[in-house]
Amino acid sequence: MLRHLLHTFALGSVALATDANIKALFGPYLSPGSEIATSSDPGFVDVVSPRWTTWETPTFQAAIKPANEADVQKIVEIAGKNNIPFLATLNGHGNNLKYAKFQNGLNINLANFNSVRVDAASNRMIVGGGVTFGDISDPLAAAGKEIQTGNAVCVGLIGATIGGGIGTMQGLHGLVLDALESVRIVTATGLVVASKSENPDLFWAIRGAGANFGVITSATYIVHDETNSGRVTLADFVFPVASNRSIWELLKSYDDHIPAPMALIPSIQYNRTINETYINVGLAYYGSQSEAQPYIDQVNALHPGSTTIQNVTTGELHEIFSEGVCDRGNRHNVYSLGLRTTDSAALEETLSDLIPFFEAHPDYRGNFAIQRYGNAAMLRIPDDETAYPWRDISAYL
Ligand SMILES: Cc1cc2nc3c(=O)[nH]c(=O)nc-3n(C[C@H](O)[C@H](O)[C@H](O)COP(=O)(O)OP(=O)(O)OC[C@H]3O[C@@H](n4cnc5c(N)ncnc54)[C@H](O)[C@@H]3O)c2cc1C
Structure with missing residues (x-):
């Protein structure tokens, strides 16, 4: 290999x-x-x-x-x-x-490799090796199709795919790399095609083992008919920190199962205008508001300070999630962990450490977020089928 x-x-x-x-x-x-x-x-x-x-x-x-x-x-x-x-x-x-x-x-x-072609009849999308998640939204929507993506529009589709690719549609369709069918890749030995049938060992490796196997010039992905005509119910809740334990307990109640169309994203943030730590809970549901309502009700039962509900397209959802996140030129660093279970006490302790940290560092603009997506679809793929080793993770911190 x-x-x-x-x-x-x-x-x-x-x-x-x-x-x-x-x-x-x-x-x-x-x-x-x-x-x-x-x-x-x-x-x-x-x-x-x-x-x-x-x-x-x-x-x-x-x-x-x-x-x-x-x-x-x-x-x-x-x-x-x-x-x-x-x-x-x-x-x-x-x-x-x-x-x-x-x-x-x-x-x-790779910026010139920015072509996107959706073949609706065969449920395929053929892209150049330099497209972003944002580049594929409109062509897919125009064809009535969807694919699982990451959440930030500025991120490279291929760069994310070869490391895994996680995002809100994961419960419906799995990791982004699970949608990859084949690539054209320039390796040390020249240009080759890699797929399950051609150079399968190389195809195994690039799905999860990352970036050093060659330069992918184009890729073919499997796409799906749009869920709920491409519309998502997005609920946004803001809580005072005093509610934190009940939020972690709610998250924990989803440790074993979360509905496939749903994504739950609690985050600890700091409002620099009023100098106050708060908890934001984002709930995205690939379905109508009435389908999402039982889950929205569960969060509302914890008495948020405010609740906002929108009906958006998947493209709009990712634009909302990208606000501030895609800004260049800042000193951004990211640390992440995969969680198998939610430890409410540990999260409560983390919050109590973060509050004085936020207050002591007025120039700090970061936050602490947990992304809980469905993993039933990704667990349907056998562990040894790709190099990606973390299919049993239930949430990304
Ligand atoms: C703001 C932000 C948001 C993110 N959101 C998500 C998310 O929602 N979901 C998720 O899964 N990940 C997310 N990530 C992580 C992201 O997937 C990885 O950092 C990924 O490596 C970025 O790829 P890039 O092409 O944008 O970056 P680059 O720095 O340009 O590339 C990253 C790596 O990928 C390699 N690479 C890129 N394109 C190719 C190609 N065509 N052929 C071969 N190698 C290539 C590069 O050589 C490099 O090693 C996010 C990262 C950031 C910074």
């Missing part, structure tokens, strides 16, 4: 070559629509991939924005022959600490 393994980045600081050498090495082999720049060029910022966070960032001595798949093949081939470390990225949401260890390498910016 690992004959395909491609060391897309070598850790440590590596000087590529002189700027002139970089252009001479790659330039003659790229198609006219592609762009190349070194970090000293004034136009570098338009060629290199953007970065979501200023925290632990990789640095690049040069960047190439390839125009087509043949360009990617050439870049990988030339970089390989010349021992040039490279990292292919889209919007730079990768926030693993190790990204900062990639210094002065070559960036391959």
Whole structure:
């Protein structure tokens, strides 16, 4: 299996070559629509991939924005022959600490791979390797189709897929990687197709084991007819912190089962205008309000300070969830945990630690959120079918 393994980045600081050498090495082999720049060029910022966070960032001595798949093949081939470390990225949401260890390498910016085609008759969506979750909403809705996605519109579909891909529609359709049917991927040995029938070992690995097997130039996903004509009931509740124990107990009551169309997202936040910690509970239900009402009633029974109910499209839902989250240029860092069960006492203690922390750090704008999505659909896929190892997680903290 690992004959395909491609060391897309070598850790440590590596000087590529002189700027002139970089252009001479790659330039003659790229198609006219592609762009190349070194970090000293004034136009570098338009060629290199953007970065979501200023925290632990990789640095690049040069960047190439390839125009087509043949360009990617050439870049990988030339970089390989010349021992040039490279990292292919889209919007730079990768926030693993190790990204900062990639210094002065070559960036391959996948922004030109932004095509989306939905084939409604075969329930398939064919995308370029550089589309975001936000890019696919309208084409899918126009075809009356849906797919499970992550919640933030700015995140790369492929980047998320190869690590798992979690989101509000998970209860209905599973992880994003469960929708992946095949990819065209440029590996160290060249361009190959990977699917259950072609290079199945490589296909197993890219579904969950992440990013270093090659550069995916396009991918085919299985899509579904829209649930509830593409409309979601979104309820938003705001609670004082005194209610926290009852909220954790409600979350715990969903540890073993949560309805497939439902997502429950409690979060601890701090209102910097009135200097007060509060708890927000988001409840998204892929169905009508009357179908969602029994679950809304359960939360209302805990006496929130306010309740807001909206009927939105899936695209609008993700725009709402992305507010502030997609802003670039901040020092964002993210730490996550998978939970099998809810420990109400531990969460209560966490809240009591967070309140003084929020108050002591007025410049801190973070929050603490738990995402509880249905996992029945993802559990239907056998554990050994993909490299993703955490199908038994019931909530993401
Ligand atoms: C604000 C925010 C919200 C998020 N929300 C969700 C969510 O709701 N659900 C969820 O599952 N995850 C979510 N994530 C996590 C996200 O899925 C990962 O950080 C993912 O790696 C981001 O991919 P990207 O392409 O946007 O970022 P990039 O930094 O551009 O890429 C991340 C990694 O993916 C690789 N990669 C990207 N495209 C390709 C390709 N075409 N071929 C090969 N490798 C590629 C890159 O080499 C890199 O190693 C979120 C992250 C952030 C920062």
